[in-house]
Amino acid sequence: MGKLTIDSLDLKGKKVLVRCDFNVPLNDDTTIRDDKRIFDAIPTLKKVLSEGGKLILMSHFGRPKGKVVPEMSLKPVAERLKDLLGKNVILAPDCIGKEVENIVSAMSDGDVVLLENLRFHPEETDGNDNFARKLATLGDIYINDAFGVCHRAHASVSIIAKYLKNIASGYLLGKEIEYIGGAMRDPQKPLAAILAGIKIDGKIDVINKFIEIADKIFIAGGIANTMLKAQGFEIGNSIFEEDKIDTAKEILLKAEKNNTKIFLPVDMLCGKEFKNDTETMYVDTEKQQPGWIAMGVGPKTVEQYKTELADCKTLLWNGPMSVFEFENFAKETFEIAKIVADYTQNNGLISIIGGGDTAAAVKQAGFAEKFSHVSTGGGAALEYMEGKHLPGIESITEKGFEMKRKFLIAGNWKMNKNVHESIEFAQELTKSIVNDDNVDIMIAPTYTSLYPVYETIKKSHIELGSQDIFWEKSGAFTGKISADMLKSAGVKYTIIGHSERRQYFGETDATVNKRTKVALEAGFVPVVCVGEILEEREKGVEKEVVKRQVVEALKDIQLNDFLHFVIAYEPVWAIGTGKTASPEQAQEMHAYIRSIIKNIYNEELAQATRILYGGSLNPKNAQELLSQIDIDGGLIGGAALKVDDFSTIAKIAQGIK
Numbered sequence: 001m002g003k004l005t006i007d008s009l010d011l012k013g014k015k016v017l018v019r020c021d022f023n024v025p026l027n028d029d030t031t032i033r034d035d036k037r038i039f040d041a042i043p044t045l046k047k048v049l050s051e052g053g054k055l056i057l058m059s060h061f062g063r064p065k066g067k068v069v070p071e072m073s074l075k076p077v078a079e080r081l082k083d084l085l086g087k088n089v090i091l092a093p094d095c096i097g098k099e100v101e102n103i104v105s106a107m108s109d110g111d112v113v114l115l116e117n118l119r120f121h122p123e124e125t126d127g128n129d130n131f132a133r134k135l136a137t138l139g140d141i142y143i144n145d146a147f148g149v150c151h152r153a154h155a156s157v158s159i160i161a162k163y164l165k166n167i168a169s170g171y172l173l174g175k176e177i178e179y180i181g182g183a184m185r186d187p188q189k190p191l192a193a194i195l196a197g198i199k200i201d202g203k204i205d206v207i208n209k210f211i212e213i214a215d216k217i218f219i220a221g222g223i224a225n226t227m228l229k230a231q232g233f234e235i236g237n238s239i240f241e242e243d244k245i246d247t248a249k250e251i252l253l254k255a256e257k258n259n260t261k262i263f264l265p266v267d268m269l270c271g272k273e274f275k276n277d278t279e280t281m282y283v284d285t286e287k288q289q290p291g292w293i294a295m296g297v298g299p300k301t302v303e304q305y306k307t308e309l310a311d312c313k314t315l316l317w318n319g320p321m322s323v324f325e326f327e328n329f330a331k332e333t334f335e336i337a338k339i340v341a342d343y344t345q346n347n348g349l350i351s352i353i354g355g356g357d358t359a360a361a362v363k364q365a366g367f368a369e370k371f372s373h374v375s376t377g378g379g380a381a382l383e384y385m386e387g388k389h390l391p392g393i394e395s396i397t398e399k400g401f402e403m404k405r406k407f408l409i410a411g412n413w414k415m416n417k418n419v420h421e422s423i424e425f426a427q428e429l430t431k432s433i434v435n436d437d438n439v440d441i442m443i444a445p446t447y448t449s450l451y452p453v454y455e456t457i458k459k460s461h462i463e464l465g466s467q468d469i470f471w472e473k474s475g476a477f478t479g480k481i482s483a484d485m486l487k488s489a490g491v492k493y494t495i496i497g498h499s500e501r502r503q504y505f506g507e508t509d510a511t512v513n514k515r516t517k518v519a520l521e522a523g524f525v526p527v528v529c530v531g532e533i534l535e536e537r538e539k540g541v542e543k544e545v546v547k548r549q550v551v552e553a554l555k556d557i558q559l560n561d562f563l564h565f566v567i568a569y570e571p572v573w574a575i576g577t578g579k580t581a582s583p584e585q586a587q588e589m590h591a592y593i594r595s596i597i598k599n600i601y602n603e604e605l606a607q608a609t610r611i612l613y614g615g616s617l618n619p620k621n622a623q624e625l626l627s628q629i630d631i632d633g634g635l636i637g638g639a640a641l642k643v644d645d646f647s648t649i650a651k652i653a654q655g656i657k
């Protein structure tokens with residue numbers, strides 16, 4: 001899988017326009033108080049310079065409301081950039097116009113120009129087309145690395161992408177898409193969310209979204225108080241929203257219907273007054289007293305988080321659990337930060353922190369480096385977590401930027417290995433395969449070995465797949481295995497329509513469709529196999545065949561937020577024969593399959609869908625095949641039966657970034 005991020009563009013000699021978020025806080029004497037945003041942008045900027053590009057930087061700064069406000073000049077940023085890049089940075093007097101064009105055309109490779117504050121022009125926040133076009137004429141390539149403003153359809157954030165052919169995300173934005181986008185699209189389950197805040201309104205969309213996709217939601221702060229009040233609890237003088245009691249009841253009801261567990265605090269840290277130095281007490285939630293204010297969760301709640309988060313694989317955290325800005329009320333928020341940091345380091349938890357306050361809290365707690373990802377966006381992170389389409393991301397994904405799809409290396413063991421051999425093999429594999437966030441691993445043993453293998457791999461990051469699934473739920477179907485049975489054996493993926501099943505067991509496009517539907521309904525990730533036989537390729541009808549198989553497999557399956565499936569392109573003539581499709585043949589077909597998915601659904605789903613190659617994939621040919629831009633992993637038969645071969649292929653995938 002190749003990626004059209006900054007890494008895959010040829011930057012040499014090109015004028016590279018990079019949209020950054022240099023909106024740093026200043027001291028009264030206009031020196032920079034915190035340069036984190038500039039510092040974080042450096043890897044992307046250095047990449048452009050080291051490749052010999054001409055670096056043209058764009059940013060907003062403060063809210064000058066469309067007028068030139070000298071105090072909001074990017075001058076201090078230019079000075080800081082000089083230090084951090086170790087080279088001269090020319091601050092242009094404006095961001096568009098003749099003078100700027102002259103400065104840019106005089107640039108040599110490796111030069112850096114910082115355009116003056118974009119928001120000196122009202123057209124920036126208006127999303128004005130003409131202004132965006134003028135900015136675009138300054139560059140050959142556009143890189144967006146300003147996640148913090150990606151929820152705004154501003155000229156330099158989204159509109160500009162219309163006017164340049166080569167566009168991509170920078171490293172900072174790429175990481176946000178990978179973590180937040182990945183967790184919202186295809187989370188490793190169980191998925192948990194910690195959500196806290198004063199007002200329900202500000203968080204209602206994100207709560208509703210997580211009720212749909214998460215397994216557990218932990219709620220604290222004013223929102224929890226309103227929910228407790230809605231349930232008839234005494235909450236003393238704690239902040240709550242009288243007019244949101246009904247909304248709170250609806251949320252609780254919706255969660256119950258969706259089988260999403262909501263955890264409200266079981267005990268509270270209460271204060272007599274809303275200030276740091278005040279009388280405090282810990283009290284069980286149901287024993288709160290009139291006159292007291294809940295200002296954080298208590299130790300029993302911390303313990304509950306510890307227990308309930310232990311089995312979670314993904315966590316999104318937005319909102320601190322106490323008024324941590326008051327020193328005397330910070331302890332529990334910091335303790336929860338420590339638990340999450342520990343699980344991230346030792347339990348394989350993917351932890352994502354979104355929102356300015358939470359980021360500040362975990363930083364103050366001293367654990368910021370220990371989480372998988374601390375988002376650089378506040379409002380943007382929240383909207384991204386609400387499942388909204390962010391204009392700044394949309395514009396680059398729509399125009400050729402390929403969302404970062406995780407590799408999937410899947411082993412189909414076919415009718416090989418008895419229970420004992422399977423356990424032994426799985427044990428070896430857990431030792432041999434290295435955990436990597438960019439590569440998912442799945443093994444699909446025979447039915448009898450599913451549960452014993454699950455028991456063997458459950459603490460590793462290897463996932464379990466089945467080789468088939470039956471579409472009926474239960475009943476008189478001797479010899480068949482239902483979705484529920486597979487689920488209870490620990491299965492996450494299910495292979496559907498393998499060519500051997502099509503060849504020997506009467507599998508048709510229609511039965512593939514039935515199995516795909518039932519697999520999706522049960523929450524599995526179907527791995528739908530398609531591929532032409534030799535005769536069809538020789539006749540030149542391979543695309544027709546594959547199109548029919550994909551279209552029929554997905555027939556009547558509606559687009560929704562949970563639609564996650566994998567396609568495995570397996571040219572039948574290459575399976576178990578030692579013959580492989582050439583990388584070019586495979587890439588062509590994979591790109592074609594992606595276009596079919598786009599036509600059935602949309603570009604976003606097409607870009608998010610993993611398409612595996614299968615057919616005599618082995619350690620020798622894996623590098624070349626997996627490096628193809630539309631190949632997102634492999635479905636492997638023969639080589640999956642050898643620990644070394646399978647691990648080597650996984651390692652090769654890990655090496656392709």
Ligand code: PEP
Binds near residue numbers: 412576616637638639
């Ligand atoms: C398969 O079984 O899906 C497969 C691709 O087998 P092999 O790798 O042995 O060709």
